[in-house]
Structures are given as structure tokens and as C-alpha cells.
Amino acid sequence: MSAFDSIMQGLEEARAFSTGQKAGAAVHEISLPEIDVARIRAQTGLSQTEFARSIGVAKGTLLNWEQKRRMPQGPAQVLLALIERKPSLVQDLLSG
Structure with a gap:
């Protein structure tokens, strides 16, 4: 074929x-487990603005995720799962 x-x-x-x-x-x-975005962000020690900027989303998007009005999908869900396992991941990668 x-x-x-x-x-x-x-x-x-x-x-x-x-x-x-x-x-x-x-x-x-x-079926993926529900992601607690507020808890994940808190583990990083970053403010909402800093965290949103570090993962490349608008602060409004982050607020919607944290307040469970919307849930992250696709690549954002994967990135958040990685950050959940290693909260310093974004800083480690960006500090180069």
C-alpha cells in the first residue's frame, strides 16, 4: 500500500x-488526571505573572486554569505535568 x-x-x-x-x-x-495548576505554580514559587510568562501563556489563561474555568490541553498539559514532577524545570531550561 x-x-x-x-x-x-x-x-x-x-x-x-x-x-x-x-x-x-x-x-x-x-484519561489523564486533572491537573491542579495553582498547586503546581505554588511549587515553583513564582507569581501568576511570572509563571504565565515562563510557560508562554497569557496571565488570563493561567487564571482560568487555576480557577478551573478551563483546563490545560495538549502541550500545555504535558508541560505542566513535567513542571509538577520538577518545579525548577522552566528556570533550569531558561537560565541556560
Whole structure:
């Protein structure tokens, strides 16, 4: 099967799945634990402004995460999980 055929098959399976049809595609669901952004930030010792700047998000976004109006997604979720394990991660990387 060519790369083009493989991609087309995947697109057709995704389209079928999105309309509720069984397309033979394997679906993997991952549940991630809820991230306590306020606790993670507190571990770093940074203010909200400093922390938001250090991870590249707007302070308003950080406030929404901390107040649980929204939850971080994708790369932000991964970065926060890393910082949770090593609170000095961002400072270590940025201080070069």
C-alpha cells in the first residue's frame, strides 16, 4: 500500500467514525488526571505573572486554569505535568 493510499484510508476511517459508522479503525481513549495548576505554580514559587510568562501563556489563561474555568490541553498539559514532577524545570531550561 502506498503512503497516499494509507493516508486516504485513514481519512476515510476518520470520516466514517465521526459520523458514527464503524470503520475498523482502532480508537484509543486516554484519561489523564486533572491537573491542579495553582498547586503546581505554588511549587515553583513564582507569581501568576511570572509563571504565565515562563510557560508562554497569557496571565488570563493561567487564571482560568487555576480557577478551573478551563483546563490545560495538549502541550500545555504535558508541560505542566513535567513542571509538577520538577518545579525548577522552566528556570533550569531558561537560565541556560
